Amino acid sequence: SQKIEQNSEALNIQEGKTATLTCNYTNYSPAYLQWYRQDPGRGPVFLLLIRENEKEKRKERLKVTFDTTLKQSLFHITASQPADSATYLCALESYGQNFVFGPGTRLSVLP
Amino acid sequence: EAQVTQNPRYLITVTGKKLTVTCSQNMNHEYMSWYRQDPGLGLRQIYYSMNVEVTDKGDVPEGYKVSRKEKRNFPLILESPSPNQTSLYFCASSQTWVGMGNSPLHFGNGTRLTVT
Numbered sequence: 454s455q456k457i458e459q460n461s462e463a464l465n466i467q468e469g470k471t472a473t474l475t476c477n478y479t480n481y482s483p484a485y486l487q488w489y490r491q492d493p494g495r496g497p498v499f500l501l502l503i504r505e506n507e508k509e510k511r512k513e514r515l516k517v518t519f520d521t522t523l524k525q526s527l528f529h530i531t532a533s534q535p536a537d538s539a540t541y542l543c544a545l546e547s548y549g550q551n552f553v554f555g556p557g558t559r560l561s562v563l564p
Numbered sequence: 565e566a567q568v569t570q571n572p573r574y575l576i577t578v579t580g581k582k583l584t585v586t587c588s589q590n591m592n593h594e595y596m597s598w599y600r601q602d603p604g605l606g607l608r609q610i611y612y613s614m615n616v617e618v619t620d621k622g623d624v625p626e627g628y629k630v631s632r633k634e635k636r637n638f639p640l641i642l643e644s645p646s647p648n649q650t651s652l653y654f655c656a657s658s659q660t661w662v663g664m665g666n667s668p669l670h671f672g673n674g675t676r677l678t679v680t
Contacts, residue, residue: 487668496568496654496671497607542607544669551597551622552669556606 455480457555459543465561466533474528474558476543481553483545486519486526491540491557500541501528533562566591570655570672577645578680585640585675587655595658596638597622597669598630600651607654613638645679652676 460475476486484505489497503510503519503526510517516529530537543555568589577583589596597612599622609622613632627649629641638657642649653675659667 489669494674496656496673497669498671499668502668551609551612554599554607556604 455553457481457543457545457553459541459555459558461558462556463559463561465563468534468562468564470533472530472533472537472560472562474541474543474560476526476528476555478524478545478555481524481545482547483521484548485546486517487544487546487552488515488517488526488528489542489544489554491542497542530560535562535564538562566670568655568657568670568672570653570675572675573673574676576678576680579646580644583642583645583677585642585653585655585677587638587640587672588636589638589655589657589670590636591657591659591670592635593657593659593670594635595660596632597656597658598628598638598640599654599656600624601654601674602651610640610653645677647679650677650679 456479458477466472487502488500491497501517503517514531518527538561540557540559542557544552546552571586594615598610599607601607608624610628611622611630613619616632616635619630632638655672656669658669
C-alpha cells in the first residue's frame, strides 16, 4: 500500500544547530515533492518544491534533497532559530494525480 | 493581498443541522480543494475542483458536498453533520490543476468545526 512517513512526530534541537527532517514514501512515483510549514491554528504555507530530476534545492537557510532511489527527501534548516518552530509537512505530487501529504513533524527550536 | 478566505473560523453545531463553510480566493486560480486535518491522520482531501462546474471526490468525501459555480468560490456543504465530522477544515487553491507541478497550494486559515 502507499505510505508517506515523516521521521518523527516531534523533533527538538538547540538554536543555531541544523534541523534535518525526513520524508520517506513507498509505492509512489512522485514527479514533485513539496515542503510546507504549518503554525498552530493556521493553514500550511508553501516553502520549497523539488522535481524528480533535481537532487537539491536551496532557499536562504532551507535546503531540500530528493533521492528517488531511496524514496526519500531531506529538509534542512541551517542556523535554526526559535521562530522556525512549527510543524513541517511534505507533500507528494504525481503526474495527473492530487497531492498527498505526510503526517508532519513538529519542530521545536530551543533557545 | 492574494489570499484564500474561509468562513467561519470556528463553528459549533448539532448533529443533523445543515451547514456551509465558505471559501473564496482572489488569485484567479483554476484548482481548489478541501481538506480535513485530524490528529495522527494528517491532511486528507475531501473534494477538489479543477475548474468551474468540475468537481471530483478526494479520499474522504462521504458526508460532504461541494459546488463550483464561480471560479473564486468553492463552498463545502455538510447536509447532515455528525460528530465524526468534528475536525479542522482547510480550503486551498492552486493556479493550475495539480499534477503539473506548476504552482503550490495556497491555504486558507482553517475552520474548526465541532459537531455535538
